[in-house]
Amino acid sequence: MTVELKNDLLLRALERQPVERTPVWIMRQAGRYLPEYREVRERAGDFMSLCRNAELACRVTLQPLRRFDLDAAILFSDILTIPDAMGLGLYFSPGEGPKFQNPVSSEADIRRLAVPDPEEELGYVMNAVRTIRHELRGAVPLIGFAGSPWTLATYMVEGGSSKEFARVRGLLYQEPSAMHKLLEILARAVTEYLNAQVRAGAQALMIFDTWGGTLTRENYRDFSLNYMQQIVDGLIREHEGRRIPVTLFTKNGGAWLEEMAATGCDALGIDWTQPIDIARARVGSKVALQGNLDPCVLYAQPDVIEAQVAKVLQDFGSGSGHVFNLGHGIHPAVPPENVKVMVDAVHALSPALHAPSPDKSQAKSEG
Amino acid sequence: MTVELKNDLLLRALERQPVERTPVWIMRQAGRYLPEYREVRERAGDFMSLCRNAELACRVTLQPLRRFDLDAAILFSDILTIPDAMGLGLYFSPGEGPKFQNPVSSEADIRRLAVPDPEEELGYVMNAVRTIRHELRGAVPLIGFAGSPWTLATYMVEGGSSKEFARVRGLLYQEPSAMHKLLEILARAVTEYLNAQVRAGAQALMIFDTWGGTLTRENYRDFSLNYMQQIVDGLIREHEGRRIPVTLFTKNGGAWLEEMAATGCDALGIDWTQPIDIARARVGSKVALQGNLDPCVLYAQPDVIEAQVAKVLQDFGSGSGHVFNLGHGIHPAVPPENVKVMVDAVHALSPALHAPSPDKSQAKSEG
Numbered sequence: 001m002t003v004e005l006k007n008d009l010l011l012r013a014l015e016r017q018p019v020e021r022t023p024v025w026i027m028r029q030a031g032r033y034l035p036e037y038r039e040v041r042e043r044a045g046d047f048m049s050l051c052r053n054a055e056l057a058c059r060v061t062l063q064p065l066r067r068f069d070l071d072a073a074i075l076f077s078d079i080l081t082i083p084d085a086m087g088l089g090l091y092f093s094p095g096e097g098p099k100f101q102n103p104v105s106s107e108a109d110i111r112r113l114a115v116p117d118p119e120e121e122l123g124y125v126m127n128a129v130r131t132i133r134h135e136l137r138g139a140v141p142l143i144g145f146a147g148s149p150w151t152l153a154t155y156m157v158e159g160g161s162s163k164e165f166a167r168v169r170g171l172l173y174q175e176p177s178a179m180h181k182l183l184e185i186l187a188r189a190v191t192e193y194l195n196a197q198v199r200a201g202a203q204a205l206m207i208f209d210t211w212g213g214t215l216t217r218e219n220y221r222d223f224s225l226n227y228m229q230q231i232v233d234g235l236i237r238e239h240e241g242r243r244i245p246v247t248l249f250t251k252n253g254g255a256w257l258e259e260m261a262a263t264g265c266d267a268l269g270i271d272w273t274q275p276i277d278i279a280r281a282r283v284g285s286k287v288a289l290q291g292n293l294d295p296c297v298l299y300a301q302p303d304v305i306e307a308q309v310a311k312v313l314q315d316f317g318s319g320s321g322h323v324f325n326l327g328h329g330i331h332p333a334v335p336p337e338n339v340k341v342m343v344d345a346v347h348a349l350s351p352a353l354h355a356p357s358p359d360k361s362q363a364k365s366e367g
Numbered sequence: 368m369t370v371e372l373k374n375d376l377l378l379r380a381l382e383r384q385p386v387e388r389t390p391v392w393i394m395r396q397a398g399r400y401l402p403e404y405r406e407v408r409e410r411a412g413d414f415m416s417l418c419r420n421a422e423l424a425c426r427v428t429l430q431p432l433r434r435f436d437l438d439a440a441i442l443f444s445d446i447l448t449i450p451d452a453m454g455l456g457l458y459f460s461p462g463e464g465p466k467f468q469n470p471v472s473s474e475a476d477i478r479r480l481a482v483p484d485p486e487e488e489l490g491y492v493m494n495a496v497r498t499i500r501h502e503l504r505g506a507v508p509l510i511g512f513a514g515s516p517w518t519l520a521t522y523m524v525e526g527g528s529s530k531e532f533a534r535v536r537g538l539l540y541q542e543p544s545a546m547h548k549l550l551e552i553l554a555r556a557v558t559e560y561l562n563a564q565v566r567a568g569a570q571a572l573m574i575f576d577t578w579g580g581t582l583t584r585e586n587y588r589d590f591s592l593n594y595m596q597q598i599v600d601g602l603i604r605e606h607e608g609r610r611i612p613v614t615l616f617t618k619n620g621g622a623w624l625e626e627m628a629a630t631g632c633d634a635l636g637i638d639w640t641q642p643i644d645i646a647r648a649r650v651g652s653k654v655a656l657q658g659n660l661d662p663c664v665l666y667a668q669p670d671v672i673e674a675q676v677a678k679v680l681q682d683f684g685s686g687s688g689h690v691f692n693l694g695h696g697i698h699p700a701v702p703p704e705n706v707k708v709m710v711d712a713v714h715a716l717s718p719a720l721h722a723p724s725p726d727k728s729q730a731k732s733e734g
Contacts, residue, residue: 166698170666173675213619216661217642252580254622255641274622275584294583299537308540331533 002240003138005203010072010141014204014245014267014288016321022313022350023071024343025143028329029064030076034336036063047092048084051077054127061132065140067336068343072140072204073132075197077125079147079208082189083156085116096160103159107178115189118196125193126200133201144202146194148209148250149186149231150224153179165214172223179223187227191234198236198244205246206269207231213252220256229263247290251328254279261286272327277315284321292327293342298334302341309345318353369607370505372570377439377508381571381612381634381655383688389680389717390438391710392510395696396431397443401703403430414459415451418444421494428499432507434703435710439507439571440499442564444492446514446575449556450523452483463527470526474545482556485563492560493567500568511569513561515576515617516553516598517591520546532581539590546590554594558601565603565611572613573636574598580619587623596630614657618695621646628653639694644682651688659694660709665701669708676712685720 005011009023031037037060044050051057061076080098084090089101104110116122133142155161157168172179194205212224228248237244248260249269260268261283270279270291279289297308309324316322324346330339372378376390398404404427411417418424428443447465451457456468471477483489500509522528524535539546561572579591595615604611615627616636627635628650637646637658646656664675676691683689691713697706 164662164698166663166666166700169661169663173661173664173667173671213640216639219661252619252640272583273580273619294536294540294586295531296533296536297540299533300540304540331531333533 005138005141007071007140010143010323011204011242011245013320013323014247015243016288018320018356019354020351021354022316022322022324022346024324024346025070025072025074026064026330026339026343027074027326029068029070029074030060031330032332033330033334033339034063034067047078048090051081051128052124054124054131057128058131058135061128062135064339068340069347070140070343072143073136074143074206075125075129075132075145075202077128077145079145079152079210080155081122081125082116082146082186082193083152085121086113086189088156093160098155099160100156104153104156104182107175107181110178110182110185113182113185115185115192118193122193122196126196129197129200129202141203142201143204143206144194144197144200145206145208146190148207148212148224148248149183149190149227150215151209151211152186152190153182154211154214156182165211169214169219172219183223183227184230187230188234191231194231195234195236198239203239203242203244205235205244207246207248209248209250209253212250217255220250220253221259224250225256225259225263228260228265232263232265245288247288247323249290257283267321267323269325270327274327275315276312276322277317280316280321288321288323289316290323290325292325295326295328295331295334298326298330298338298342300338302338305338305341306345306349309342310349313346313349313353316353318355320354324350372505372508374438374507377510377690378571378609378612380687380690381614382610383655385687385723386721387718388721389683389689389691389713391691391713392437392439392441393431393697393706393710394441394693396435396437396441397427398697399699400697400701400706401430401434414445415457418448418495419491421491421498424495425498425502428495429502431706435707436714437507437710439510440503441510441573442492442496442499442512442569444495444512446512446519446577447522448489448492449483449513449553449560450519452488453480453556455523460527465522466527467523471520471523471549474542474548477545477549477552480549480552482552482559485560489560489563493563496564496567496569508570509568510571510573511561511564511567512573512575513557515574515579515591515615516550516557516594517579517582518575518577519553519557520549521578521581523549532578536581536586539586550590550594551597554597555601558598561598562601562603565606570606570609570611572602572611574613574615576615576617576620579617584622587617587620588626591617592623592626592630595627595632599630599632612655614655614690616657624650634688634690636692637694641694642682643679643689644684647683647688655688655690656683657690657692659692662693662695662698662701665693665697665705665709667705669705672705672708673712673716676709677716680713680716680720683720685722687721691717 012019013023057076080090093099154168245266247267248265254274267288272292272294379386380390424443447457460466521535612633614634615632621641634655639661
């Protein structure tokens with residue numbers, strides 16, 4: 001009953017198996033830089049109405065695949081669906097980003113939180129996964145995702161986005177045991193949520209730890225990585241007869257790649273501040289690497305984009321284990337035609353790095 | 368005529384000479400967390416009026432020294448005085464931070480910029496330095512400072528603060544030669560500005576590269592470090608018969624400490640995400656290190672603050688070359704009494720690390 005995957009480059013690269021060319025997808029590839037996205041978004045009303053409507057979520061998920069020759073789809077959703085399902089009342093304030101009506105402000109608030117049932121409170125996400133997986137018809141794999149417990153906790157305690165994270169990072173020092181209680185329940189919620197996505201059809205998983213890089217080394221280990229480790233340990237790692245690779249991405253986490261790779265994840269996301277050659281030298285024998293073109297390159301002229309794509313590919317070097325991506329989400333003001341330049345450059349330039357010939361000079365002269 | 372310095376711990380530590388205890392000061396130590404600062408600030412009107420009034424700038428500079436046993440004063444001013452003096456029209460929008468009336472938006476704008484005369488357009492800063500130096504009466508050294516060219520350029524191109532730095536980092540890829548022109552003139556302006564501060568009485572210098580950490584490795588070298596190098600090369604390094612140490616601080620620059628240390632600066636500022644023991648192992652034989660308590664520790668209880676201060680001191684370890692500080696500026700909501708706990712803990716705990724006895728076990732049992 002399962003449709004055969006026509007393009008499994010992403011899964012092979014994440015498992016560090018040989019590939020013919022480097023797979024490429026883009027963080028936030030379904031998003032505001034696409035006029036067709038903005039049109040659907042406007043019709044849907046607010047952002048969460050779009051997430052909650054499986055048909056529309058599927059439509060925007062597939063939009064970038066129509067324009068660009070991408071090697072993966074990623075579920076259109078938000079990392080804050082879990083705290084919303086826990087009763088925090090997520091809403092989006094224009095120009096201010098995500099907000100919670102009921103932020104977590106005491107240990108009593110934390111004790112009241114329960115793990116949401118992914119097929120009940122979060123059933124709309126699973127419906128979206130099932131719809132997208134069906135509509136993809138095996139064209140490319142579908143990536144499911146969640147926020148890391150620490151990253152979710154920052155929004156839950158701050159009540160929304162933050163610049164300094166003073167409240168949540170202060171709480172960490174003031175009431176570490178309350179913070180651990182919050183992170184434990186989030187780790188369980190994320191594990192169940194991601195496993196439900198796998199059962200619904202997700203073929204690879206990614207955990208976004210957007211704010212782990214704001215922590216000290218010890219706090220990163222104790223309050224962020226520790227809970228990502230619990231999640232990795234509890235995930236379904238094989239489904240429909242195939243491995244479900246999991247990628248961890250801590251923005252500004254370049255200092256901790258070794259510890260991240262030691263969790264047993266399959267791949268690490270690398271932001272653009274971390275040179276991918278150095279990252280590969282440090283952990284590339286253990287995990288695949290995803291990244292890491294500076295998102296601002298996409299504001300430049302085609303020849304600059306091509307040169308920067310070539311640089312990332314060459315910095316990673318030959319051999320398997322590389323998934324091309326930006327170092328963070330695509331900016332809303334990027335012209336879509338520049339995205340095409342990037343995707344096409346990855347396709348044009350990367351086969352030479354995967355040439356099977358042991359005689360490299362010959363492989364080079366051939367193409 | 369020069370008054371003898373009564374406490375030169377900071378200068379000795381920056382030169383990696385022996386000290387009796389670890390000197391301590393706090394980034395933004397004259398600031399909104401102090402009620403007496405808020406009072407002067409309110410009377411002065413806007414922030415820049417306070418900076419432009421040498422008497423008031425001196426008064427707020429000295430306020431934290433009355434409350435806490437600090438080992439340095441730092442000029443009360445702003446990094447954006449230079450672009451303001453270049454005609455960009457700095458103002459502070461409530462709740463939004465610094466803004467420019469005339470941001471740099473084209474290469475023609477850049478060509479019109481001129482290096483401001485530090486004793487004319489920026490004479491108010493030099494007057495503040497002279498007034499503070501006089502009023503300090505040799506109690507502790509006075510630190511002068513400036514923003515790095517890259518950091519100043521981010522505000523000048525974005526027109527104020529930014530989250531993604533899309534415009535300035537986009538410009539870097541679109542028009543690198545225009546960016547270099549802007550950075551060259553800023554490097555000359557910063558050099559002249561800091562040298563004028565030294566002539567006016569500053570006894571140590573610090574360059575704040577708040578946004579260098581948003582760059583790729585290559586761009587950091589070419590667009591930020593390269594211009595800090597030019598500044599270091601052009602600075603007065605001895606004055607009044609004493610070395611003028613210079614500290615470079617790139618927030619989120621933990622990956623580039625070796626390159627920063629190779630500029631010939633005397634010390635590096637380390638933010639809290641970078642473990643100071645690792646930083647010392649990497650560059651401690653070349654430069655002193657300043658930092659790096661997580662500013663959020665100051666929200667916690669006294670025993671937690673003391674334990675975290677002890678940890679930073681122990682992580683640096685025994686021997687010279689450490690200036691205790693936060694890993695970034697103090698937060699406005701921190702209770703001043705917690706600052707006292709931190710400063711006193713540095714004084715109480717650090718002498719053991721500087722015990723002159725070669726027999727360390729004996730030194731330990733003695734105190």
